Amino acid sequence: MRGRAYAMLNLAVRFAGQMLWRVPLRALRRGRELGRFLAHVRPDGYAPMRPDDRARFADAMGCVHCGLCTLACPALAEAPAGVTAEPWTFVGGPSRALDRAIDIVADLEPCTRCEACAAVCPTGVPIPHLAAMVQRMAHDAARPTPREAVAAGR
Amino acid sequence: MEANAEVLVIGGGIAGAAAALSARAAGRQVAVVRAGPGSTALTGGAWVGDVPEPLSAALAAVGYVLHPVGRPLAHPTGELYPADFAPPEHAGAVVDDGTLICGVSGLPAFHAPALARLWGDTAGRDLLAATVDAGQAPASGWSVPSLAATLERNPDRFVDAVARAVREADARRVILPAVLGIEGHDRVRSAIEQATGAVVAEALGTPPSLPGWRLDRALLAALERAGIHVHAGRAGSTVIEGRRVSGIRVAVAEDVTTVAAGPDPVPGSFTITADAVVLATGKFLGGGIRLNGDGLQEPALGCPVWVERFSRRFSRDAEPLTLTGAGRTDAHPLLAAGVHTDEHGRPVDERGDVVYENVFVAGAVRAGVDASAAGLGNMAASGWAAGRRAAEAI
Numbered sequence: 001m002r003g004r005a006y007a008m009l010n011l012a013v014r015f016a017g018q019m020l021w022r023v024p025l026r027a028l029r030r031g032r033e034l035g036r037f038l039a040h041v042r043p044d045g046y047a048p049m050r051p052d053d054r055a056r057f058a059d060a061m062g063c064v065h066c067g068l069c070t071l072a073c074p075a076l077a078e079a080p081a082g083v084t085a086e087p088w089t090f091v092g093g094p095s096r097a098l099d100r101a102i103d104i105v106a107d108l109e110p111c112t113r114c115e116a117c118a119a120v121c122p123t124g125v126p127i128p129h130l131a132a133m134v135q136r137m138a139h140d141a142a143r144p145t146p147r148e149a150v151a152a153g154r
Numbered sequence: 155m156e157a158n159a160e161v162l163v164i165g166g167g168i169a170g171a172a173a174a175l176s177a178r179a180a181g182r183q184v185a186v187v188r189a190g191p192g193s194t195a196l197t198g199g200a201w202v203g204d205v206p207e208p209l210s211a212a213l214a215a216v217g218y219v220l221h222p223v224g225r226p227l228a229h230p231t232g233e234l235y236p237a238d239f240a241p242p243e244h245a246g247a248v249v250d251d252g253t254l255i256c257g258v259s260g261l262p263a264f265h266a267p268a269l270a271r272l273w274g275d276t277a278g279r280d281l282l283a284a285t286v287d288a289g290q291a292p293a294s295g296w297s298v299p300s301l302a303a304t305l306e307r308n309p310d311r312f313v314d315a316v317a318r319a320v321r322e323a324d325a326r327r328v329i330l331p332a333v334l335g336i337e338g339h340d341r342v343r344s345a346i347e348q349a350t351g352a353v354v355a356e357a358l359g360t361p362p363s364l365p366g367w368r369l370d371r372a373l374l375a376a377l378e379r380a381g382i383h384v385h386a387g388r389a390g391s392t393v394i395e396g397r398r399v400s401g402i403r404v405a406v407a408e409d410v411t412t413v414a415a416g417p418d419p420v421p422g423s424f425t426i427t428a429d430a431v432v433l434a435t436g437k438f439l440g441g442g443i444r445l446n447g448d449g450l451q452e453p454a455l456g457c458p459v460w461v462e463r464f465s466r467r468f469s470r471d472a473e474p475l476t477l478t479g480a481g482r483t484d485a486h487p488l489l490a491a492g493v494h495t496d497e498h499g500r501p502v503d504e505r506g507d508v509v510y511e512n513v514f515v516a517g518a519v520r521a522g523v524d525a526s527a528a529g530l531g532n533m534a535a536s537g538w539a540a541g542r543r544a545a546e547a548i
Contacts, residue, residue, distance in 0.1 A: 067362020
């Protein structure tokens with residue numbers, strides 16, 4: 001009985017300490033922690049999504065791997081080694097593309113932004129938006145963070 | 155923008171296109187609203203079921219000819235698919251003793267030796283296999299469209315390689331993957347036939363399926379030829395007068411740009427008024443049946459949706475779901491979800507009352523119809539009948 005009371009008291013004290021000290025501190029350091037997290041994941045090709053990317057993410061997950069976008073793509077027919085080489089890398093599942101933005105962005109080079117792919121997508125995946133997102137993420141991921149820039153003396 | 159039609163067809167797959175052509179043949183002014191290619195564009199080239207004669211004539215007029223087929227056709231999953239009709243490039247994809255299965259090096263999903271065994275075992279025939287070179291493949295291998303575009307531009311090396319393989323095997327028939335060209339496949343095929351004297355056939359297609367793509371393009375061309383306007387967009391809200399649908403509000407998404415045979419759509423929305431409507435929106439892939447928090451819905455007109463093994467409409471207050479069947483290989487009941495119709499093809503509700511008197515339902519959006527099991531011919535026949543009824547209902 002005494003042990004139980006002691007445990008509850010201990011919990012209450014720890015909880016109060018957490019509320020008074022750790023939570024405000026966390027809120028203050030939030031931006032810095034996010035920066036540190038991003039500095040860790042950026043070399044792997046991850047970059048944060050923008051709010052409009054997030055808004056369309058559900059649509060982007062609608063891909064059923066039918067490949068009609070590849071049949072409609074005029075750039076793909078012209079440049080077999082380009083967009084076409086791995087047609088679903090960025091459409092087939094955006095979650096797979098997010099860590100591969102740096103790898104696949106070169107494949108998107110032949111893209112003329114004609115949007116023929118979006119016109120034939122049966123499930124309405126916003127493919128041009130997705131392509132732009134991959135390009136932006138690759139750009140963001142390749143850019144040094146402020147901390148890295150300082151470390152490199154730039 | 156406003157538009158007007160006597161018969162409005164929602165959906166531009168095989169059922170919708172057949173309905174539009176049939177209403178046009180009955181002398182009506184017809185418009186089609188099409189959100190994009192649906193599962194019709196993913197079909198492999200085999201037609202099951204009787205195709206209405208005027209429809210095959212309309213397709214033949216735009217270069218899509220259907221030949222009768224008596225035997226199962228080779229499908230790259232290793233199976234032999236039953237078919238009643240097929241375009242000429244697939245109609246010859248039947249297996250006999252000594253048929254050569256010819257793959258392309260660097261093209262995945264068509265492994266000639268494995269397919270020769272699988273098809274040969276199924277049909278009880280001895281098949282031969284070869285793999286030829288089609289030129290410098292990209293580092294990650296050929297994709298179907300890049301190989302097809304390459305062969306269309308520069309077929310000579312490939313034609314020579316296949317001809318050599320056919321002569322070496324002394325084959326009277328050769329089955330190739332369905333990659334001989336996006337739409338110029340006939341030239342490549344006849345070049346090989348002339349060089350060898352053998353029957354040259356493309357196997358059926360798997361997505362991304364060039365046979366399905368060619369059919370989709372042919373449907374749009376046939377609609378254009380018949381003077382039928384195809385509006386690019388998704389049917390949104392409905393204008394209802396009593397128990398009749400008098401118009402559809404069509405939403406045009408911002409990133410929908412152009413659909414062949416249609417005008418350049420302006421993002422936003424517009425209304426099409428009509429005297430009769432054909433609903434041919436397909437099932438899950440085409441967006442004719444959607445699943446959201448309230449259960450299954452038919453978004454274009456809001457018709458009640460039924461699922462087999464449910465005592466009532468599939469919604470939050472429905473009976474407990476029993477979505478698994480007794481047999482492990484039974485078709486999933488959701489594949490039979492859809493809109494129930496009366497004997498005239500009009501949508502009905504739980505009590506069997508007609509929901510809209512001037513709406514006729516066709517194709518895969520109907521309850522109890524699994525389009526992939528029923529086949530293109532049957533979907534076309536259902537569309538043709540619905541279009542005729544819509545034309546007569548005015």
